[in-house]
Amino acid sequence: MQRRGFITLALGGLLAPFAPADSAEKTTHGNSQGSGKIAWYGAWKEGLAEAKRTGRPILLIAAAPHCHNVSGLW
Amino acid sequence: MDRSFLSQPEVVAASRSFVCIRLATYENEEEAKLLKSIFIGRSGELENTTFAILDPEGKRPLVAPGRSPDRAFRGATDAPAREMAATMREISAYYRKHGKTHDSDLTLPSNGAPRLALNVAACDNVPLVVLHAASDTERTRLEKRLAPLAWSTELAGRAVYTVLAGANELKLDRAPGVKPGLTVVAPDTYGQSGKVLAEISATASDKELKAALLAALARFTPAEKDSRFHIGEGRQRGVYWKTLLPVTDPGPPRGQRPRR
Numbered sequence: 001m002q003r004r005g006f007i008t009l010a011l012g013g014l015l016a017p018f019a020p021a022d023s024a025e026k027t028t029h030g031n032s033q034g035s036g037k038i039a040w041y042g043a044w045k046e047g048l049a050e051a052k053r054t055g056r057p058i059l060l061i062a063a064a065p066h067c068h069n070v071s072g073l074w
Numbered sequence: 075m076d077r078s079f080l081s082q083p084e085v086v087a088a089s090r091s092f093v094c095i096r097l098a099t100y101e102n103e104e105e106a107k108l109l110k111s112i113f114i115g116r117s118g119e120l121e122n123t124t125f126a127i128l129d130p131e132g133k134r135p136l137v138a139p140g141r142s143p144d145r146a147f148r149g150a151t152d153a154p155a156r157e158m159a160a161t162m163r164e165i166s167a168y169y170r171k172h173g174k175t176h177d178s179d180l181t182l183p184s185n186g187a188p189r190l191a192l193n194v195a196a197c198d199n200v201p202l203v204v205l206h207a208a209s210d211t212e213r214t215r216l217e218k219r220l221a222p223l224a225w226s227t228e229l230a231g232r233a234v235y236t237v238l239a240g241a242n243e244l245k246l247d248r249a250p251g252v253k254p255g256l257t258v259v260a261p262d263t264y265g266q267s268g269k270v271l272a273e274i275s276a277t278a279s280d281k282e283l284k285a286a287l288l289a290a291l292a293r294f295t296p297a298e299k300d301s302r303f304h305i306g307e308g309r310q311r312g313v314y315w316k317t318l319l320p321v322t323d324p325g326p327p328r329g330q331r332p333r334r
Contacts, residue, residue, distance in 0.1 A: 037230070050093045060124070064099040067301060070264070
């Protein structure tokens with residue numbers, strides 16, 4: 001399958017040795033299947049510190065917790 | 075936020091090998107600068123949403139950043155969420171294979187100040203777990219005990235966490251009486267006030283803590299939200315959210331704006 005989402009240039013070819021997409025993943029309590037929702041860190045400083053400490057890549061999203069200035073809705 | 079990607083089971087499963095960071099746009103000046111350095115839309119200003127996958131140093135984007143995962147994955151295949159999950163698995167496999175990932179437990183995924191965390195909980199339609207502690211040492215101890223529970227299979231992603239520093243930081247139906255300990259709160263639909271679902275003392279054992287949290291979460295009934303109704307009623311009631319920074323999102327392009 002072609003991975004058009006990658007920026008291979010940004011990694012300078014580092015992605016070539018990637019394991020197959022369906023390779024088994026080691027499971028710790030931080031990466032169990034969970035209950036169907038992503039668990040998020042809400043601050044960059046804290047999340048980045050965790051990424052550096054654990055060597056995990058970062059999934060980053062920003063969203064405004066209001067819609068048309070009304071709270072309670074992304 | 076693009077639920078078509080982020081709520082897909084494959085993406086959620088793949089996310090467990092990442093550190094997932096969700097920033098509230100327009101709530102922190104430093105974070106706003108960071109977001110602008112990652113992605114700027116056609117408006118040239120910070121837009122409501124940003125998406126990126128970055129290396130563990132937070133510097134290199136590993137897929138095309140954008141306003142949503144669409145830019146990187148939509149159009150790649152007929153199953154973009156599956157493509158996103160597969161890409162995430164490849165990325166985490168790379169970092170594991172090259173010995174860059176330490177097999178250590180993650181800390182508690184907290185969501186900032188209580189006022190914002192309550193709103194985030196309402197947006198996510200999940201309870202808010204509030205930590206109370208009289209000292210930093212006590213707070214750290216409680217966070218360390220709570221972290222493995224927050225990442226457990228039963229609880230991951232089912233609550234938002236925050237630390238209460240002052241008594242009046244949250245508008246609740248009654249004042250929390252447990253110190254130190256946890257208060258589990260059901261946010262109102264607008265995330266402006268909350269109802270106490272349970273209070274759990276820090277003297278509870280780990281087993282009791284987990285059982286009490288699960289029981290509290292089971293008592294929570296997620297609100298059914300229709301966005302048009304929510305916005306309409308919110309405006310009528312004057313329920314507005316005051317951001318820390320000015321909102322600079324230009325809105326959808328002409329032709330994609332909803333009719334009034």
